[in-house]
Amino acid sequence: MKRRNDTWLVALTAVSAVLILVALYLALVGAPKAVMQSEIGPIVQRIIYFHIATAWVGFLAFFVTFLGGVAYLRTQARRWDIVALSSAEIGTVFMLGVLVSGSIWAKPAWGVWWVWDERLTISLIQFLVYVGYLMLRSTVDDPTRRARFAAVYGIVAFISVPINFIAIRLWRSQHPLMFGSEGGGLGPGMMFAFFFCLITFTVWYVTLMGHRICLERLRDDVEELKQRVIG
Amino acid sequence: MSYLRKILAIVWKDIVAELRTKEMFSAMFVFAVLVIVIFNFAFELRGVDRVREATPGILWVSFTFAGVLGLNRAFVLEKDRGCLEGLLLAPVDHTAVYFGKMISTLLFMLLVEVVILPVFTIFYGINLLNLRLVLIVVLGTLGFAGVGTLLSAMTAQTRAREVLLPILLLPVAAPVLIFAVKATAGVLDGLPLSDIARWLQMLVAFDVIFPAVAFMTFDYVVKE
DSSP: OOOOOOHHHHHHHHHHHHHHHHHHHIIIIISOOOSTTGGGOTTGGGHHHHHHHHHHHHHHHHHHHHHHHHHHHHHOOHHHHHHHHHHHHHHHHHHHHHHHHHHHHHHHHHSSSOOOOHHHHHHHHHHHHHHHHHHHHHTOOSHHHHHHHHHHHHHHHHHHHHHHHHHHHHHOOOSOOTTOTTOOSOOHHHHHHHHHHHHHHHHHHHHHHHHHHHHHHHHHHHHHHHHHHHO | OOHHHHHHHHHHHHHHHHHHHOHHHHHHHHHHHHHHHHHHHHHTOOSHHHHHHHHHHHHHHHHHHHHHHHHHHHHHHHHHTTHHHHHHHSSSOHHHHHHHHHHHHHHHHHHHHHHHHHHHHHHHOOOOOOHHHHHHHHHHHHHHHHHHHHHHHHHTTSSSGGGHHHHHHHHHHHHHHHHHHHHHHHHHTTOOHHHHHHHHHHHHHHHHHHHHHHHHHHHHHHOO
């Protein structure tokens, strides 16, 4: 068994830790107060920096799961299955984060925890799809079959995202548009904090992916050692 | 034997099996009727307006649930007696198996739905015997069966089987439900065809996209 070089992972972890601290400062203190939504208080709207960044990672992770699935079906290489699985797990957590942080914002802003608006609904459906993906994996014992099934479901589910989005958009909408045709609701200082959070969360996602992939490889190694000892 | 003949042979096999047992149709039909009855308790449906408001939803929920029931049987039945292996060993392209299974599921679902429409008309006093409605039912069911057959082939080979199918299928098939319910509501409200056309277009898009995806991936689902 070879020892894996993980200095880059340690470095990446340190970088994302620093970035998250800076992002926290920017989101909570650094960014200018919102003027447009002053009636709901200057504090509440600060959640959007993390909220949107979380949503971005949630959907990005799903895209990576889709790509991992396609690559797996083409190559039948275990590493692509690991990528798809890791991304789906991280995406599930982030999707849950989106739902929770959105609800925390919605209560003071709209007076209710939840509305059946297009973005909320699609996020909820996306979260449930991830949960289904993980449940599917847990009910198939044979590893190659599990990888194939997961890849196919990852592809089907990803293709359903835009269709779901169109369906729900035609159905109804209430969510505030951040970048609407009227120029959007963010000033320049806020814009900086916003994109900083976006980048921070993306780096964080990559870090988590690194850790998760490492973990899965270690599991494979353990399995291999077990086989060698028993067999 | 041409590709189409192979598909039809699989469809025919399913029809013969169903004619001998009548298991699938009776289960789906009774279940669909039960859903309609339960909704009546749940919503206390009285008055023309309330009924018309609730009808599209009730109709499609009953179709969806009955469809899940049928889809579950479609592959679990084959799996149990080892028939799936036999079917896959047959000298046909695996995608022919998909289309055959998809068409037979579609036929069973449509049969149930065609009987449910007059039953619903009798129970709720709202006229559902309408050609446009039949068109919506066909388009909606096609999309549902298109993606459902692929996922059913998958879940039949898992440990959870019947439990897992609705969990995987419903979020993916949610657009079908939205489009179909909206189009149905449009027809019941007497809107002109141009107003419900966009829902129909989306249904058609769904009906093309998902069977195409299934066509490309089905091989990976059934191969050993």
